[in-house]
């Protein structure tokens with residue numbers, strides 16, 4: 164089954180063709196980072212406009228790269244929730260139009276289910292059930308994955324997402340937007356013990372929940388007192404800030420992996436590209452006895468191959484959406500009662 168995936172929930176317009184939820188035939192992403200960089204964050208109206216400009220070319224690009232015509236596809240999967248509603252609508256309307264003209268089945272995909280599916284495009288995906296740490300620009304959750312699309316949230320951030328902490332920290336340090344990758348790069352040559360950010364800032368009060376807004380304030384207070392450094396001191400500050408985020412993510416994940424008795428852990432979403440997080444989680448897994456799975460960096464951030472992979476399982480189960488399929492700006496994951 165060849166599925167055309169479409170993604171437009173934030174600032175990437177993407178289309179991909181994936182066979183049987185496993186084999187990527189093509190994967191095209193048009194990023195809008197240049198459009199939003201000078202505003203220090205995504206401007207929803209500009210995002211919608213850029214999606215309109217890019218959506219047809221990325222679909223044509225995905226078909227051309229796979230050397231296939233529209234008639235070769237067996238179904239269409241599109242991100243319909245959660246995200247910027249104007250941005251989501253562009254991908255959704257395109258998917259509906261394509262489903263209508265081709266007569267192929269359409270299915271809506273939850274964006275985070277997409278992130279969770281990216282690792283299944285790799286040669287050795289995690290077995291089910293497993294634990295997943297979803298860390299992206301808008302979300303930070305620890306979830307139990309019992310099957311494709313069967314997800315229970317066990318912990319989450321109470322305020323900012325980890326990606327937001329990276330981006331807002333980078334903005335404060337004058338490192339541009341989105342800044343996660345720049346902090347990651349600078350942190351490689353920095354000393355993570357140079358600046359002490361108290362652990363209580365990121366760990367939150369509740370079992371598997373986290374908090375990142377206090378850390379951002381601590382960085383602001385630090386720069387007000389000492390100024391924004393450069394050279395080695397900037398690398399040290401980035402390394403310390405990143406270490407505080409990573410420590411909270413790893414500590415909570417290993418705690419939940421132990422209590423759920425799960426020996427396979429995947430990390431997904433844009434922040435899963437962070438080299439410090441990847442290394443720390445692998446080290447924790449080696450100590451605690453769990454195996455870590457992470458998609459390659461290009462499949463951690465938004466792409467449509469992950470949406471096609473997630474959609475494949477829904478289509479195979481016979482799920483078909485009508486042309487009344489709606490876009491939803493918010494769509495919380497189901498949460499286990501005792502964890503809330």
Ligand SMILES: Nc1ncnc2c1ncn2[C@@H]1O[C@H](COP(=O)(O)OP(=O)(O)OP(=O)(O)O)[C@@H](O)[C@H]1O
Nearest residue numbers: 299300301302326341343344347433434436437465
């Ligand atoms: N190497 C890295 N280290 C840390 N953060 C990173 C790295 N690479 C990307 N990021 C962060 O990943 C985020 C983007 O991820 P993603 O594309 O999954 O988010 P999103 O789609 O905007 O949000 P969501 O998936 O929650 O809707 C940004 O916050 C970016 O700074």
Ligand SMILES: [Mg+2]
Nearest residue numbers: 299300464465
């Ligand atoms: Mg995303």
